Amino acid sequence: MGIRTVAVVALAGWVGWLLFHGVVRRKVPWVGIAVISVPLVLLFWTERQWISAEREFSAVARSIAPGSAGVHCQRMGEAFVYASGDLGRVQFDENGRPDGPAMITYETCQRLTEYAHESTFDRMSPSLDLVIAVHVLSHESWHLTGDGSEADTECRAMQSDAAVAERLGATPQQARGLAETYAAAVYPEMSSDYRTSDCVKGGRLDLTPDDGRWP
Ligand SMILES: [Zn+2]
DSSP states (O other): OOOHHHHHHHHHHHHHHHHHHHHHHHHOOHHHHHHHHHHHHHHHHHHHHHHHHHHHHHHHHHHHHHTOOEEEEOHHHHHTTTOOOOSEEOBOOOOSOOOSSSSEEEEHHHHHHHHTTOOSSSOOOOHHHHHHHHHHHHHHHHHHHTOOOOOHHHHHHHHHHHHHHHTTTTTHHHHHHHHIIIIIIGGGGGGGOOOOTTOOTTSOOSSSSSSOOOO
């Protein structure tokens, strides 16, 4: 249970208590109740938005890792105390199996939401930040299949970027453009742990070695 849920429950409890006491004393503090209700409604509404976003991204993750725990989007409180530079993370248990959902950072989840509900940009030419956000969802989804190797995961993810983009609402052409942008502009800049010479057309990590397409 996140801080937000605790806050919603606490505020709702407070409103209930004020109402109950007000009714008993025949003097309901409407102004106080209204003041508390503003953050309550805001928190409740944003939390609902996050939960529906997580549902959407989890469905995408399960298209790559069926039966997995899906995606957890970091909330603002978690982002505040998050010290790592990783945009996503999957924990593995002692047997090397994914433990719980993939965590995706607050900002990356916001960008995924922006991409999925395109309103302020053209999906034909998304910013690199949006391209990377889509790729993070793809990358963490591959980790959820149980693969802990960064180089293998990164290579498979790059080949799934187009499918992930399509699931988030892109057309096949827009999706292919996004995958090609990642492969050309981001992959070569990744640290060596994330790259391998096997990650080439027809190589060991080519998911569709005979189709002549890459990524
Ligand atoms: Zn990774």
